[in-house]
Amino acid sequence: MLLEVDGVTKRFGGLTAVSRFSLSVGAGEIVGLIGPNGAGKTTVFHLISGFEPPTEGAIRFKGVSIVGAKPHAICRRGLARTFQIVQPFVNLTTLENVMVGAFNCTDEVGTARQRAVEVLDFVGLGGRRNVAARELTLPDRKRLEMARGLATRPELLLLDEVMSGLNPTEIEEVIGLIRRIHAQGVSLLIIEHVMRAIMALSQRIVVLHHGEQIGQGRPEDVARDPKV
Helix, strand or coil, rough: CCEEEEEEEEEECEEEEEEEEEEEEEECCEEEECCCCCCCHHHHHHHCCCCCCEEEEEEECCCCCHHHHHHHHHHCCCCCECCCCCCCCCEEHHHHHHHHCCCCCCCCCCHHHHHHHHHHCCCCCHHHHCCEEEHHCCHHHHHHHHHHHCCCCCEEEECCCCCCCCCCHHHHHHHHHHHHHHHHHEEEEECCCCHCCCCCCCCCEEEEECEEEEEEEEEEHHHHHHCC
Protein backbone atom coordinates (compact mmCIF):
# COMPACT_ATOMS: atom_id res chain seq x y z
CA MET A 1 0.00 0.00 0.00
CA LEU A 2 1.37 3.41 -0.99
CA LEU A 3 -0.35 5.50 1.72
CA GLU A 4 -1.83 4.24 4.98
CA VAL A 5 -3.68 6.51 7.40
CA ASP A 6 -4.55 4.43 10.46
CA GLY A 7 -6.84 5.61 13.26
CA VAL A 8 -5.79 9.24 13.06
CA THR A 9 -7.25 11.84 15.42
CA LYS A 10 -6.53 15.57 15.38
CA ARG A 11 -7.59 17.87 18.21
CA PHE A 12 -7.25 21.64 18.30
CA GLY A 13 -7.72 22.45 21.97
CA GLY A 14 -11.17 21.15 22.85
CA LEU A 15 -12.21 20.73 19.21
CA THR A 16 -11.81 17.34 17.54
CA ALA A 17 -11.38 18.03 13.83
CA VAL A 18 -10.68 14.42 12.80
CA SER A 19 -11.58 11.36 14.86
CA ARG A 20 -10.12 7.84 14.45
CA PHE A 21 -9.94 8.28 10.69
CA SER A 22 -8.43 5.63 8.42
CA LEU A 23 -7.72 5.69 4.69
CA SER A 24 -5.44 3.95 2.21
CA VAL A 25 -4.26 4.61 -1.34
CA GLY A 26 -2.69 1.84 -3.38
CA ALA A 27 -0.14 2.28 -6.14
CA GLY A 28 -1.89 3.39 -9.33
CA GLU A 29 -5.14 4.19 -7.54
CA ILE A 30 -7.38 7.27 -7.62
CA VAL A 31 -9.24 7.75 -4.33
CA GLY A 32 -11.81 10.48 -3.74
CA LEU A 33 -12.32 12.10 -0.33
CA ILE A 34 -15.70 13.79 -0.05
CA GLY A 35 -17.83 15.42 2.62
CA PRO A 36 -19.52 18.72 3.46
CA ASN A 37 -17.63 21.91 4.24
CA GLY A 38 -16.05 21.65 7.68
CA ALA A 39 -15.95 17.84 7.60
CA GLY A 40 -12.19 17.79 8.14
CA LYS A 41 -11.01 16.94 4.62
CA THR A 42 -8.32 19.60 4.31
CA THR A 43 -7.19 18.81 7.86
CA VAL A 44 -6.60 15.24 6.69
CA PHE A 45 -4.43 16.60 3.87
CA HIS A 46 -2.51 18.75 6.39
CA LEU A 47 -1.86 15.66 8.52
CA ILE A 48 -0.72 13.53 5.58
CA SER A 49 1.56 16.20 4.13
CA GLY A 50 3.20 17.20 7.42
CA PHE A 51 1.66 20.64 7.91
CA GLU A 52 -0.02 19.46 11.13
CA PRO A 53 0.94 16.55 13.41
CA PRO A 54 -1.79 14.07 14.35
CA THR A 55 -2.80 13.91 18.00
CA GLU A 56 -3.12 10.13 17.72
CA GLY A 57 -2.73 7.48 15.06
CA ALA A 58 -0.27 6.43 12.38
CA ILE A 59 0.48 7.67 8.86
CA ARG A 60 2.77 5.62 6.62
CA PHE A 61 4.02 6.34 3.11
CA LYS A 62 5.59 3.41 1.27
CA GLY A 63 5.58 1.50 4.55
CA VAL A 64 7.52 4.12 6.53
CA SER A 65 6.03 6.41 9.19
CA ILE A 66 5.92 10.06 8.15
CA VAL A 67 4.44 11.33 11.42
CA GLY A 68 6.63 14.23 12.55
CA ALA A 69 8.37 14.61 9.19
CA LYS A 70 8.52 18.12 7.71
CA PRO A 71 6.50 18.90 4.56
CA HIS A 72 9.60 19.29 2.38
CA ALA A 73 10.95 15.93 3.58
CA ILE A 74 7.64 14.21 2.83
CA CYS A 75 7.62 15.85 -0.59
CA ARG A 76 11.11 14.55 -1.34
CA ARG A 77 9.89 11.04 -0.52
CA GLY A 78 7.37 11.33 -3.35
CA LEU A 79 4.19 12.78 -1.81
CA ALA A 80 3.08 16.19 -3.08
CA ARG A 81 -0.07 18.25 -2.63
CA THR A 82 -1.97 21.23 -3.95
CA PHE A 83 -3.82 23.81 -1.86
CA GLN A 84 -7.49 24.76 -1.94
CA ILE A 85 -6.64 28.47 -1.98
CA VAL A 86 -4.19 28.96 -4.82
CA GLN A 87 -1.38 31.29 -3.74
CA PRO A 88 1.42 31.41 -6.33
CA PHE A 89 4.38 33.74 -6.00
CA VAL A 90 2.61 36.53 -7.87
CA ASN A 91 5.74 38.49 -8.76
CA LEU A 92 7.46 35.45 -10.27
CA THR A 93 6.78 34.09 -13.73
CA THR A 94 4.82 30.92 -14.28
CA LEU A 95 8.08 29.14 -15.07
CA GLU A 96 9.80 30.41 -11.92
CA ASN A 97 6.86 29.29 -9.78
CA VAL A 98 7.16 25.74 -11.09
CA MET A 99 10.94 25.78 -10.69
CA VAL A 100 10.37 26.34 -6.97
CA GLY A 101 8.60 22.99 -6.89
CA ALA A 102 11.26 21.34 -9.04
CA PHE A 103 13.96 22.31 -6.53
CA ASN A 104 12.43 19.72 -4.19
CA CYS A 105 14.00 17.00 -6.35
CA THR A 106 17.14 18.71 -7.67
CA ASP A 107 19.65 21.37 -6.64
CA GLU A 108 20.64 22.15 -10.23
CA VAL A 109 19.09 25.29 -11.74
CA GLY A 110 19.27 23.92 -15.27
CA THR A 111 17.63 20.64 -14.28
CA ALA A 112 14.89 22.48 -12.36
CA ARG A 113 14.24 24.74 -15.34
CA GLN A 114 13.99 21.81 -17.75
CA ARG A 115 11.62 19.97 -15.42
CA ALA A 116 9.47 23.11 -15.09
CA VAL A 117 9.32 23.53 -18.88
CA GLU A 118 8.25 19.90 -19.31
CA VAL A 119 5.54 20.15 -16.66
CA LEU A 120 4.16 23.46 -17.98
CA ASP A 121 3.89 21.94 -21.45
CA PHE A 122 2.13 18.91 -19.94
CA VAL A 123 -0.52 20.98 -18.12
CA GLY A 124 -1.10 23.30 -21.07
CA LEU A 125 0.74 26.38 -19.81
CA GLY A 126 3.81 26.12 -22.00
CA GLY A 127 2.86 29.24 -23.92
CA ARG A 128 2.54 31.25 -20.69
CA ARG A 129 5.81 30.31 -19.03
CA ASN A 130 7.14 33.90 -19.04
CA VAL A 131 3.89 35.48 -17.83
CA ALA A 132 3.80 36.79 -14.25
CA ALA A 133 1.63 34.57 -12.06
CA ARG A 134 -0.50 37.56 -11.01
CA GLU A 135 -1.71 37.87 -14.61
CA LEU A 136 -3.04 34.32 -14.85
CA THR A 137 -6.75 33.56 -14.94
CA LEU A 138 -8.26 31.33 -12.24
CA PRO A 139 -8.25 28.23 -14.51
CA ASP A 140 -4.59 28.84 -15.34
CA ARG A 141 -3.74 29.37 -11.67
CA LYS A 142 -5.32 25.99 -10.94
CA ARG A 143 -3.13 24.42 -13.63
CA LEU A 144 -0.11 26.21 -12.19
CA GLU A 145 -0.86 24.79 -8.75
CA MET A 146 -1.01 21.28 -10.19
CA ALA A 147 2.19 21.90 -12.15
CA ARG A 148 4.04 22.92 -8.99
CA GLY A 149 3.08 19.60 -7.42
CA LEU A 150 3.99 17.60 -10.51
CA ALA A 151 7.38 19.29 -10.73
CA THR A 152 8.44 17.38 -7.60
CA ARG A 153 8.00 14.04 -9.45
CA PRO A 154 5.44 12.65 -7.00
CA GLU A 155 4.35 9.06 -6.70
CA LEU A 156 1.23 10.31 -4.88
CA LEU A 157 -0.40 13.68 -5.54
CA LEU A 158 -3.05 15.15 -3.22
CA LEU A 159 -5.45 17.47 -5.05
CA ASP A 160 -7.53 19.84 -2.89
CA GLU A 161 -10.57 21.19 -4.79
CA VAL A 162 -8.74 22.00 -8.01
CA MET A 163 -12.09 22.43 -9.79
CA SER A 164 -13.70 24.95 -7.44
CA GLY A 165 -14.75 28.14 -9.21
CA LEU A 166 -14.45 26.63 -12.69
CA ASN A 167 -17.18 26.49 -15.33
CA PRO A 168 -18.34 23.17 -16.87
CA THR A 169 -15.97 23.38 -19.83
CA GLU A 170 -13.00 24.14 -17.58
CA ILE A 171 -13.99 21.27 -15.27
CA GLU A 172 -13.96 18.83 -18.19
CA GLU A 173 -10.49 20.06 -19.14
CA VAL A 174 -9.22 19.46 -15.59
CA ILE A 175 -10.79 15.99 -15.54
CA GLY A 176 -8.86 15.23 -18.71
CA LEU A 177 -5.65 16.58 -17.19
CA ILE A 178 -6.08 14.45 -14.06
CA ARG A 179 -6.56 11.37 -16.22
CA ARG A 180 -3.34 12.18 -18.08
CA ILE A 181 -1.51 12.61 -14.76
CA HIS A 182 -2.80 9.21 -13.66
CA ALA A 183 -1.71 7.68 -16.97
CA GLN A 184 1.84 8.84 -16.14
CA GLY A 185 1.82 6.45 -13.15
CA VAL A 186 0.91 8.97 -10.45
CA SER A 187 -1.53 7.85 -7.74
CA LEU A 188 -4.05 10.46 -6.61
CA LEU A 189 -6.06 11.36 -3.52
CA ILE A 190 -8.65 13.97 -4.47
CA ILE A 191 -10.86 16.29 -2.41
CA GLU A 192 -13.61 17.65 -4.61
CA HIS A 193 -17.15 19.05 -4.34
CA VAL A 194 -17.88 18.65 -8.06
CA MET A 195 -19.59 15.29 -7.66
CA ARG A 196 -19.81 14.33 -11.32
CA ALA A 197 -16.04 14.76 -11.52
CA ILE A 198 -15.21 12.79 -8.40
CA MET A 199 -17.59 10.01 -9.42
CA ALA A 200 -16.05 9.82 -12.89
CA LEU A 201 -12.43 9.84 -11.71
CA SER A 202 -12.36 7.80 -8.50
CA GLN A 203 -11.89 4.08 -8.20
CA ARG A 204 -12.84 4.34 -4.52
CA ILE A 205 -14.48 7.09 -2.49
CA VAL A 206 -14.14 7.78 1.24
CA VAL A 207 -16.80 9.91 2.93
CA LEU A 208 -15.92 12.17 5.87
CA HIS A 209 -18.53 13.87 8.07
CA HIS A 210 -17.81 15.80 11.28
CA GLY A 211 -14.29 14.37 11.24
CA GLU A 212 -15.41 10.74 11.06
CA GLN A 213 -15.55 8.29 8.19
CA ILE A 214 -19.17 7.37 7.47
CA GLY A 215 -18.72 5.39 4.27
CA GLN A 216 -16.34 4.15 1.62
CA GLY A 217 -16.38 1.99 -1.48
CA ARG A 218 -16.82 2.14 -5.22
CA PRO A 219 -18.48 5.32 -6.48
CA GLU A 220 -21.72 3.55 -7.40
CA ASP A 221 -21.90 1.90 -3.96
CA VAL A 222 -21.26 5.18 -2.12
CA ALA A 223 -23.96 6.89 -4.20
CA ARG A 224 -26.48 4.28 -3.00
CA ASP A 225 -25.41 4.38 0.66
CA PRO A 226 -28.27 5.92 2.70
CA LYS A 227 -25.78 7.26 5.30
CA VAL A 228 -24.17 9.36 2.56
